[in-house]
Amino acid sequence: MTAELAFVIGYDISDPRRLLRVHREMCKHATPLEYSIFLLVGSENDKKLCLLEIGSLIEPQEDDVRCYALPARGFQGRIGRASLPEGIVWTGLPAAIA
Incomplete structure (x- = not known):
């Protein structure tokens, strides 16, 4: 059984179709x-x-894709407006970082 990990992936793609x-x-x-x-x-x-699938869709000289591993016991916080309505709790995070 493989351990569940969490990654944040972000991108900046220069072409609207891509x-x-x-x-x-x-x-x-x-x-x-x-x-x-x-x-x-x-x-x-x-x-x-x-990342392999995304890599086949981008132009490496024009686009930027980044992936960061989240620490298993890292701090999590939020500043600003809530992304989910009040009373809704997202339980999609692995137990180690929830």
Whole structure:
């Protein structure tokens, strides 16, 4: 059994058509936090597959894709307006970082 890890993946895509393709592909692998920022919860292989798929859609000289591993026991906080309505709790985070 592989441990669940969490990754934040963000991108800056220069072409609107590629941007839409990348966004659609990312939605297959991860949960959008903002339009171009996603949370991927899964294995190292899940991350590699996602980045491989995205890599086939971008132009490396024009676009930027970044992936950051979240620490298992890192601080989590939010400043500003809530992203979910009051009373709704998102339990999609792995127990180690929830």
